[in-house]
Amino acid sequence: MTDTYTLMEKYLDGTLAGDELSTFEAQLRKDKILQAELSMQRQGRAALGAVADSEVADFEKILKKNSAHYFPVESQPAGTISKAAPRIVWRKWLAAAAAVLALVFAGLKWYATAKYEISAILAQHYAPAATPATLSGETYDLQEAYTAYRNQKYAVAIQAFNAAPADDPQYTEAMLFKGYACYESGQYGAALAAFDLVIKSSDARFLHNAEWHRLLAALAENPKSEPAQAYLQQILGDASHPYYAEAKKIERQLKSPLRYLAG
Amino acid sequence: MSTQHIPHDDQYILEALVQHDSSVVAAVYRDYSDMIRALVTENGGATNDAGDVFQDALIDIYRQAQRGYVLTCSFKSFLYTVCRNKWLDELRRRGRMEVTIKGSERFTTEIAEDNADRLDQHEERLALLAATVETMGPSCRDILKLAWTPHSQTNKYPALSEVAEQLGLSYAYLRKKKSECEQALREKMKNAPEFTQLKDQ
Incomplete structure (x- = not known):
């Protein structure tokens, strides 16, 4: 229970x-x-932490529905001529329209920032492997580095991953997790280099994941850079790639007009 | 809850607002719209104004309820007092010299006034809470910060079991320790000089 x-x-x-x-x-x-x-x-x-104000808009919708019922707009008694000048009515309409437009724009801007800012896009697609396939080895032990990584002690983790000898069976996986640690600590160039090493090793177990995260690291550095676009096209060119659908989605997001609004 | 508040029986209404419970929202409108309409229309406003005041008040209450506001008086008195304050502000904004509200003593109480003040000061209390966490001992500080800070990548808050794992503590011990830390936090806040500047409850 x-x-x-x-x-x-x-x-x-x-x-x-x-x-x-x-x-x-x-x-x-x-x-x-x-x-x-x-x-x-x-x-x-x-x-x-933070409390998202995004839900306020949904809450307001519920309020407005009730407000219309319990606080109906006062109507003009039949047969009377409004003393309010039409200009005032127009002014009210204009003000209301401006307010609606401002609200729509603010809503769109918020939505665009929340979903289409590059960091938001990347956060939606970042998917590191949960744990290394093996933690202990004969000459090198991934455990210490992995624990530091899990505890977000990235500098310690990166140093410990670097200690993996290049001929150790765990080397490729150490580089993969080093890539994650660099990425999560904002060292995208170092993350790219680590993922490159994994890809060069041609270890099929980690290849696709490393390709995917190399793309994310390149996008984090500069979404318009040539390498970033090349990595994206590489995955899009292979429909059997496990991250193909994700890549399609990221391509759509990058091309979305909302990206311009996200700033 | 910066100090320990005992929630009023109507706290569930605030919780229902946070949960977007439309049946409770409808009940709030059904039960209290007449009261607020009278407040506004008997004091120089129109029905539309009453609707705006009612809606603004509920949004303010909703925002702070999301941030852990604790109600210690009846929702009716609270809502009335918040709406009355809003309408007074609006009258002042419109340049009305006469800014007393007729008939307000019927619904508002001293404790409701305190609750309304506390609603306005809730953000300041949260800032004080954040500052006070930083002054705590390292173990409490780590526990509370880990439990209350979302993960930077996923923006999700960690489960306490994850915090326990991260700190190398057992889940049962961490729960007990966290509860002690929260109690210590309340005490520290109560004794903080900034706290006395906020209206005491």
Whole structure:
């Protein structure tokens, strides 16, 4: 049975569903300690992380639906002539239209930034292998480097991955994870070099993943650069490539007009 | 919750707003729209103004509820007080000299006034919370920062079990420790000089 804290985490992440969700909501309604705990977690996340304002627009839609019903626009009594000059009405319309346009533009801008800024695109497609296939070897041990990488201690991790001897059976995988560590710490040039080494090794286990992440690293450096475009075309030229569909998607995103709006 | 607040029974309404529960939103409109319409139309406004005030107030409440705001009075008094303050601001903005609201004593209470003030100050309290975390001992600081900071690549918050793994601690120990850290955080915030500048609850 899942403990309450875990259920609360899922609830906060919006991943609680079905019976678990209704049971949790019922408990939340009557349990003040749980309500206070939930608020603490929300506050902590809001203070140290961020709370997306994106959902406000959805919430406003629900409000507007009700507002139209409970606060109907006052109509002119029959037979009376409005003393309000038509110019004022037009001004109101113009102001409303300008506000709507501004809102639409702001919404589009937000959406474009959230989805089409290069970092957002890359975040959608970044897919490092979860764990190395093997962690311990005879002459070299990946464990220490991998642990540092998982703990986001990238400098330590990169140094430890570099310690892998070139003739060690784990060398290629060490370079792959070194590529991830460089990428995640923003060292895209070094990530490119590491992924290149993996690709040159022709180890079929890591080849496609390295090709894919080399593309992402090149795009992160400069989405318009020749190497980035060449890496993209290379994957697009091979319909059997496991990342072919992803590459198609990234190509669409890069060409989308929303990219210009994303800045 | 910068200090320990006991949520009012109506806290569930705030939670329902965060969850976009349209039936609760509809009930809020059904139960309180007359009250807010009267507040505005009896004090120099039109029905449209009342609708705007009502909607703005709910958006403010929603935003802060998303950020962990805790309600300690009835939702009705709270909503009325937030709407009244908004309408007073609007009257001032329109240059009305007379800015007292007739009949407001019917619905608002001292505790509702405090809640409305706290709503306005909630962002400042969150900033204080973030600053206070930085002043904590290294173990608490690491635990809270890891638990409350989303992963940079995925933008998802780590599960506590992941934090435990990352710190090399058992899940049970981390839960207990995190709870102690949160309690220590509340105490530190209560004693922070900046806290006294915010309206005490």
